[in-house]
Structure formats: structure tokens, C-alpha cells
Amino acid sequence: MKRSTLLPRLRTTLAAAALCATAAAAQASVLILGAPVQAGGLADVQSKIAATGVVSGVVDVFNVATGTPTLAMLTAYDAVLVYNESATVPFASALQLGNVLADYVDLGGGVVEAGLSHATSGFKGMQGRFVSANYDVFNTSNNQNSCGGLGQVVRSDSPLMRDITSFNGGASALCYRLTAKAGAEIVADWSNGQALAGYRMDHNGVVVGLNMFPTSSDVAPGGWNPSSDGALLMANSLAFAAGELPEPGSLALLGIAALAAGVAGRRRARAVKASAAAVTMA
Numbered sequence: 001m002k003r004s005t006l007l008p009r010l011r012t013t014l015a016a017a018a019l020c021a022t023a024a025a026a027q028a029s030v031l032i033l034g035a036p037v038q039a040g041g042l043a044d045v046q047s048k049i050a051a052t053g054v055v056s057g058v059v060d061v062f063n064v065a066t067g068t069p070t071l072a073m074l075t076a077y078d079a080v081l082v083y084n085e086s087a088t089v090p091f092a093s094a095l096q097l098g099n100v101l102a103d104y105v106d107l108g109g110g111v112v113e114a115g116l117s118h119a120t121s122g123f124k125g126m127q128g129r130f131v132s133a134n135y136d137v138f139n140t141s142n143n144q145n146s147c148g149g150l151g152q153v154v155r156s157d158s159p160l161m162r163d164i165t166s167f168n169g170g171a172s173a174l175c176y177r178l179t180a181k182a183g184a185e186i187v188a189d190w191s192n193g194q195a196l197a198g199y200r201m202d203h204n205g206v207v208v209g210l211n212m213f214p215t216s217s218d219v220a221p222g223g224w225n226p227s228s229d230g231a232l233l234m235a236n237s238l239a240f241a242a243g244e245l246p247e248p249g250s251l252a253l254l255g256i257a258a259l260a261a262g263v264a265g266r267r268r269a270r271a272v273k274a275s276a277a278a279v280t281m282a
Helices: 006-026 041-052 096-106 229-244 255-282
Strands: 032-034 059-063 079-084 110-113 150-154 183-191 195-199 206-208
Touching: 006 059, 032 041, 041 059, 079 096, 079 229, 096 110, 110 229, 195 229, 206 229
Parallel strands: 032 059, 032 079, 079 110, 110 206
Antiparallel strands: 150 183, 183 195, 195 206
């Protein structure tokens, strides 16, 4: 009896669909929204993340100490990293920034929050609907000095911890005394027991919390040690928030195709909504 060629053809078709869908969805572009203290701070974060090769699209920067991005600007990207580093160089408007980030997540955008943005409003942390409506991962708090480096990894299977073998917070090793909000999950801790990384997926977009300052010791005295995996932790977080897919082979081909198509669809929907909003405002 002649062997049927239906199943091999079906597998080939699914493989092609998966590859096409992955190619359409995997070019994730990200925007770094930083309020740096040091000259070259934004460029340091940008170059470190880009050098990991984890983010497949462009890595752009915007200084949120001097301005606040519009929703239309944010929707050109799949995920953003937002942070500030000192109460002396705060966000241009913590209120407006928090509101527009919440709007962005509502449209399916991913947010990675880091640095001083986790602080209370008195210390120039994030404000607006992003905090008041519980989009953020952590309850705001004040700083904890000398947190050390990577401690307990609570979820070693998390995409945030992919290929992470070490993290050294540097001479300062600043972090914040943070606890997870309801709906969020802690992935890893600092060596002093404070939360280092967590996420939540109960909104339209993924939100990741990183209890670290993104600028490395190459620019910021006392910053995280660039010989450790700080850049990879930030890049993994952005890729996860952006909906980047796991490697082929870790899911069934049909599952990869479906997930990739869903990610691509959400990106197209954000672009359409942003265009419609721009037309309405005009």
C-alpha cells in the first residue's frame, strides 16, 4: 500500500506557516524612556541592550526628564523601558507619563519599569493611572542600599531569566524595598532578599518590574557591573513584554504559528487604533 503523503505535507505547511508568522511577528522594536543623571546614560542603556541581540528590531531612546511621549509615539514600539535615576532629575511629568503608559498597555503595549520609578511620589517615582489603577508590578517604597547581586531565582523557567547566570549590582547596588502587587509574580530576588524582577499579565499588555537602575558602571559610578548579565536581564524583559516568541522547537509548530500570528495581529491593531486616535484629535 502506498504511504500517504498527507501528514508530511501538513507538517511542511505548518512549518512554513510558523516560520512566516514568526518572521512577521518577531521584529519587535523597543523604546527606552529614561531620565538619566549622567551624560551618556541613555546611550549606555541603549547600547548594552542592543548588543545582547535579544531584541530583534530597533532600540530607540527618549529623554523623559525633558518631555513626555505621546500615545501615538509609543504605539510605534512593541515595548518600552521606563526609568529615572535621581529625585534631582525627575520625570518631566510623572503624572502624564503614568497616564500615557496605562493607555499604551490598554492597547497591548508592553512596559518594563525600573529604577527610581518604583519610589513613592515624594521621591519622584511614577504617578498617574499606571500606579493608581494597578498597572505596575510593585508597591512603591523607599530605597535599600547595597542589595548585592542575584539571589534566589524563584522561577528559573521564566523568559526573564533566560541565560542569566549572574548579576552584580555594582559598588552601590541600589534597589528598593518592594513587594508584589496583587496579580503580579516575583521571578527573582536580590541576594539580600529584596525583589529583583517580576511581572504581571492581567492587563492587555505585559508589564515587567525590574528593581534595578539600568545604567551600568561604564557610565554611572557604582552602577551594575557590565561583566554580569544586567543587559541581558533588561533585554529579556523587553522581549517578553513585546511578545517575542521562544525558540522554534520549544513549542509545537502549530502553537508557534498561532502565537506569532496573535502577536502580529495585536501590533497591527495598535497601529490602527493609534491612527484613528490621531485622526480624531486632528
